[in-house]
Amino acid sequence: MGIQLVLFLFLASLRLGLSQDVEHGLILVQGIQAIAETDDNFICATIDWWPHDKCDYNNCPWGNSSAANLDLSHPFLVKAIQALKPLRIRVGGSLQDQLLYEVGSLKSPCHPFQKMKGGLFGFSKGCLQMKRWDELNNFFDNTGAIVTFGLNALKGRHPSGHNTVWQGDWDSSNAYDLINYTVSKGYKIDSWEFGNELSGKGIAASVSAVQYGKDLIKLKEVLNSLYNNSNFKPLLVAPGGFYSKDWYDKLLQVTGPGIVNVLSHHLYNLGPGSDEHLDRKILDPEHLSKVEPIFRSLSETIKKYGHWSSAWVGEAGGAFNSGGRQISNTFVDSFWYLDQLGMASRYNTKVYCRQTIIGGNYGLLDTTTFVPNPDYYSALLWHRLMGNTVLAASSDVFSPSLRSYAHCSKGRDGITLLLINLSNQTDFTLMVRDRVPLSSGGHENGTSIHVENSLLNNLKRAFSWIGRKGSDVTFREEYHLNAKDNYLRSQTMLLNGVPLELTNDGEIPTLEPLLISVHSPIHLDPLSIAFVVLPYFDAPACAAQTKL
Template identity: 70%
Template sequence: MYDVGSLKSPCHPFQKTESELFGFSKGCLHMKRWDELNHFFNQTGAMVTFGLNALYGRNKLSETVWGGDWDPSNAKDLINYTISKRYKVDSWEFGNELSGKGIGASVDAAQYGKDLKNLKQILNTLYQNSKFKPSLIAPGGFYEKEWFDKLLQVSGSGTIDVMSHHIYNLGPGSDDEGLENKILDPEYLRQVETIFSNLAESIQKNGPWSSAWVGEAGGAYNSGGRYVSNTFVDSFWYLDQLGIASKYNTKVYCRQTLIGGNYGLLNTTTFTPNPDYYSALLWNQLMGKSVLAASNDAFSPFLHSYAHCSKGRNGITLLLINFSNRNRFILTVRGGETVSSGINEDAKSIRVEKSFFYHLKRAFSWVGRKGSDITFREEYHLTPKDYNLRSQTMMLNGIPLELSNDGEIPTMTPVQSNVHSPISIAPLSIAFIVYPDFDAPACNGHKKR
């Protein structure tokens, strides 16, 4: 609840109450706290999505099913207060994990869609004199095709700006050994592609005005794995899922969490970055918004590859993830002429004609008329300290990523390699490879974005 406007009940913070949903009592947000939070958001330049209580006013039909119309009065008062204080909320999300069977509680899709139309009208009225118009997001739950399809159909054209869904495809965080095995199984990680594909189809058929967001993803639920989610090995699923999500036109991917639980990007005690923080940082710095086709299935399922237009500059950036614990992958590109790849397995070289770069070659050419005009590429190789996959220290090109004495994030410096030399991807490692002079027609006009 929100302590504003016509709220009649007393405003108490959350309390540990085992008999209640998730072991907590109902809670209330004081506007003094909302002011403090918005001051923090403003100082950090954060883009804020706020999840609204979507159960207020409903009645419980069974143990987990809720029915009846949503009461918008308390949410309306909060939004009105937010506007009056000139706080900028980028988007309002309606509910949390109430879709399909729900997590602890659920609401029928037809009722949900009806309530969303009501909320959209409220937002349009409250923001009618504002230059800024926030997005309306829903449902913030786990994807179930029939439920999501119906929600878009019932709410109608232009109501839902963003379809948000949650993903915890690794299962519970309690099984450390099983969790690591799933993270290092490239075929298992690929299974999640079905969710992204089906959601993209749901939107295309029923609500093309909406975008897809991952509103919450932490790999393993229940706070993640205590000795896995905050270590190097976690980046294998994380970066792989960022690549998959991008392929299916996902616009935003929200990681659970910045801080809190074992899956936090920051250590909950020292606030120093865990390995996934640096993975997210490199992705954010290097991978642009335009996704390019990439395939290496012709020669190994253990090398996952993704290609994007580079962020803020010409060229392309490749993300290469080696899931093999024994194979070193060697990729060679020679100025768009001879293309080959290899797997170095215990010093035995296997050459395969078709490769990941074979597919890229058909879409790109080198800038400049001669291959000699292109001199270097940038490489960011990520490995764990002491070759321990559960190390909490990530190495970038052999150098540990550690905060400075002043608490500053280290400079993410690449190594430069001759553009015509082979790329070597070590076993159980991850690499971002930037080709600053690759002329990709699909990337034209994206340099400044």
Template identity: 50%
Template structure:
């Protein structure tokens, strides 16, 4: 039979390779083991101002939502190349952003504030900037996720200053939505709040209260967007996974309230960790986070089966990433492996922190010239939504992932060599050759990934 296979092969040569290993790779094309969204690849843009610093490094420059150069041709062309790219506007200070709509007339700028959330004061999204952002996204074909301030109407608990209590006040958000609709601006999804779940980071909201708040958001979205075919999705909670909090939240939302259950991942640790480069190339370390992905997926399946798990933000190393590692080629070992791992574990979307900004941008902070991890565009173009099971009995330093090809019949395989001393001679085996009875049946069905494929 004809064989059509796309191979993405990543290898980093830090040392001389001294040995070779023959590996037989079995791609099981009988059935898919998971389904991703057609636009699985996603990137974020944050609110951080230029004076956001970590460890004496201030890597954000003019990449914040309020000051990003939307006329930059390199930035424009990078986004257009994905055709389309899903972008999430949000981040740590999302829950202290007010919008210059409705009764919100004053529009304050970012200011350092002792005792403020993440050290900054409340800041405003000007109406003019909202217009500029949408004009830019319309020209570049972006599928927009917009994170809403979930703390309006709430106040700090007397007993616990990290805990915010009270009902969400949606008035300012409703004014923004109504204006957005009146201008014909497209929103793919609204997400409520940033990192307010479980233990929280700068602030925390109780799981039952958050379920109540996001239910209110769903009612508002349904009311303002009566045409279900054009209605934005509702996402949440957009924070770090805690089993007890997540299960309580999911138990307290009715069917249809949330479309995507978003969680954040920074499994490499702090950006100043001197062992970061070794973690990135250690398959045993990288595999540890799989338990989180499995647990999230299982919770969603058990409590909200109508929804799907999303990685709403993932930057590898937290606190703006590593200035020596996160923007380099070696970071691709972590990034590509997580794309493969999360898709295998039934996550629909994966949002990389960031498109530009911090040390972990897909694009350079000042020039917008692509960093090596822009190779995610190959995933976007080649990997289809149907995820296939891949197995081999070789070294764990060889990672392998496979999907039905995105365009046309075929299978696309991603191979990652994490060893600095071994090359792998890989031969592909179609499981139809292992199971002739299944082969006959699937040939009649023209195969999962199309006719005449591996």
């Protein structure tokens, strides 16, 4: 093992020494205090209602992935969800505000969604049969999923004839009957979400913040009544739309304390799936950072008007309208996805729901074969390695192409880094050290960076360690992610050079790390991603987490 490690380090240093662009620097982590916290079940994915004939740009990528007809018995689906246990699944999407429930006093016939000229999003109203609701809940129970269900928030309203605005009070009767049935059957829905993309100007429809707030108060009364005799109290999530500061501020002011438990918002920062330059946007650090003001502003909204609420990303798929064909289901997509997971965490986002677990071009699983796409493995690594305590992390390198995030490790001592290299020509050689707060008399940057091609200097650096905690641990774990054959649009992701593929028995593959000497630097290839587990890193902020 020792000879193999020395050879690995020598070859890595040789490669770096011959590389055209090598940038050395520090990853600075402040381990003394947390900057944010996520929920234990931070990773979430959606099951949508889109039928097979939902098409965008002459592409119809949904197949039978709707909550109404998804094959819940498919072993790949079951195993993929169980591997992420507990995975939060959000059932909802654009058509949920046209969905009726075949229960109680419903007098309308129960038909599936059908194409309809003039209908919202080009579809008719649809209906959920209770037989299917039973099947879904049995599936959730068998896989250990935590469920958020999106309710129809347009029932009883009517278009005003002015832009997308809908008016009128919400008719709660059908939702009441569904929730009552759910409680009577003992099904555990962790949270009920009210509406989909009706905030601000909306997409196909919108409701004023004042009216929405009044209806949320009514829904809270329904939940309190139906769960009155239950020890379990579900969360109320809203509005599941695109963030508009004035609208969100007003919603919290109207509802007041204790009504809205979760303030959810949607993100599609890459634009339409038809964009021919999606991969350029994904690899552009400036473009990726444009979403950060949304996280910051929503955090400020909650602090000022709704400190009893928490923030969720209720839906995010990168590119809207089903995602980008031959982009959203390939390796390159993991750059924006993991970067946004890291960024969202820094702003106390408790849950991040990926659009979708299956369906569209952006599914974590292939719509036809149910085989995991690269982003599934990115989500799985995050879920297994990144704890819910978020630490401040930065680097002293000049290049904006290096993105760095740090969390306490999940279920063990130390920290885990997420490092993303967006550059197509720069290798990064990195050491890790504590970032001592300035108030403690330390300096933010412990060393300056430099670019060099000297093989001798690379070898010298390979056996230096910058740290503060002595430890008997001599190795760290590294999980390097690359595209197969260096083709960014490959649907096969490599983990430490090994293709991530289901086993012959259809099992999720073992995610084996490289064990690297703690005295060597971290080498990050161009256009690659790495999770690095540092069990020896002294982070007092993580002490409480590891005791749980």
